[in-house]
Amino acid sequence: MRVKKQKRHRKIVRFYTACYGFRQPYKVLCDVTFVHHLVTHRIxxxxxxxxxxxGAPVTLFTTKCAVAELKMHGSSLGPSHSESLEAANSLITARCDHEEAMSADDCIMDVIGxxxxxxxxxATQxxxxxxxxxxxxxxxxxYALRTALLLEAPSAAQRQFVKTSEEQRLHMTDLEYxxxxxxAKNLLEKDSSDEDVGCGDQNLEVQVLEKKRTTRKELGVKDKVQFKRKRAKGPNPLSCKPKKTLKRPDSRKEKNDEDTSMRSRKKRKRSRKGKNPVKADG
Structure with missing residues (x-):
């Protein structure tokens, strides 16, 4: 139940902050009846x-007329009269511009406007x-119910006022129209004057260009091409690797290699030392 009440209060405060521009810390104007209720119930x-x-820090206010009324007719409140008067005097006094003292209700209505x-x-009871x-x-x-403090929901008149004000913002007023x-009339007049000046300047430019073309044709000078086609260029020589040169083999070295290979190919002569030679007769 407490969570539902907190959500409802949060929604109401959001409505007043979004539609009427309330900002923190919120200011609460307390009536003497509300102050007396807080004192008697020890809130x-x-x-x-x-x-x-x-759901945000608050600053408590009251009015001079409310405090004066509590002083005059506070005896009917019983023994808690002095405590209520002391609590009311501790609050910040809101400015009321009327000279003579009024009733607390009329004073609060006057301060609100x-x-x-x-x-x-x-805050009132x-x-x-x-x-x-x-x-x-x-x-x-x-307002308060015993020890519970409650926030009144916005009335139908307040919601209707917000709706009508939003519709008025969507449409232009007579002065804005x-x-x-x-x-728009001034802009049209300015554009028309600029067009007249621009036409005269364009005619002068056309005459000058035609005169230049005729003189160039008489002299036989060809007009330069305005746009040239970009052709592909060669690679950057600095970014290319140098070509590798092939070394020629030395002819002498090749000849020596051939000689050594031929020598190795020659057959090896067998030695006949181990065999006994045949002796000749006589």
Missing amino acids: TPADKALSHIV KDNSEHFFV QADLRKSILKIPGVPVV KMLEKR
């Missing part, structure tokens, strides 16, 4: 609990104030 520290709900330019999250705030585009609401039409 402390408040900034840590709210940052866990929003028509478009919530300061990008406040409003009053159901009527929550309903009126959700009618204003771009104002997320935080007039500016575009004026710019």
Whole structure:
């Protein structure tokens, strides 16, 4: 259940950051009823609990009128009145420009304005104030149920405002259309003037070229070929290996080799020393 709640809160915060430009750290404008609820249910520290709900660091604010109302009518809150007043005084005071003191609800609505330019999250326990705030585009609401803090889902009016603003961005306004039409007219006038100047220059160039051609023909000079066909060239002589020269054999050496081979071929004479010679008679 807790995981589902965190996913839902993350989705709501992503909607306000993408469509209304909310940025971290988020600013939370607290009503005195919300401060009193945090004190009585011991939800402390408040900034840590709210940052866990929003998923980012937060800064807590309140108004002078809210603190003044808590001082005047705080006795009805019981023994926790002093703790609530101390907790409200510890918050940062949001600027409200009205001179006379107003009720806390009217002061919060005045600080938010028509478009919530300061990008406040409003934390309150009053159901009527929550309903009126959700009618204003771009104002997320935080409330508490006992020890659980919840983030109100965007209302149908807020979603419809985002849809209509996106459609308006896709189409041009009357002022943009007039500016575009004026710019196109100026470009057409400039192009027409450039064409007139270009035609005069082209005529002059053609006349000069024709005059050059006639003079060259009269003198008998041929025009050079503009493009020449590239022919294959020979290899780079430095990158080629030198040719190997064949050595001639020495004639004397060949003759000596022939003589030695002939000598070796001669038959070997057999010696007859071991045989007794036949002695002649007488």
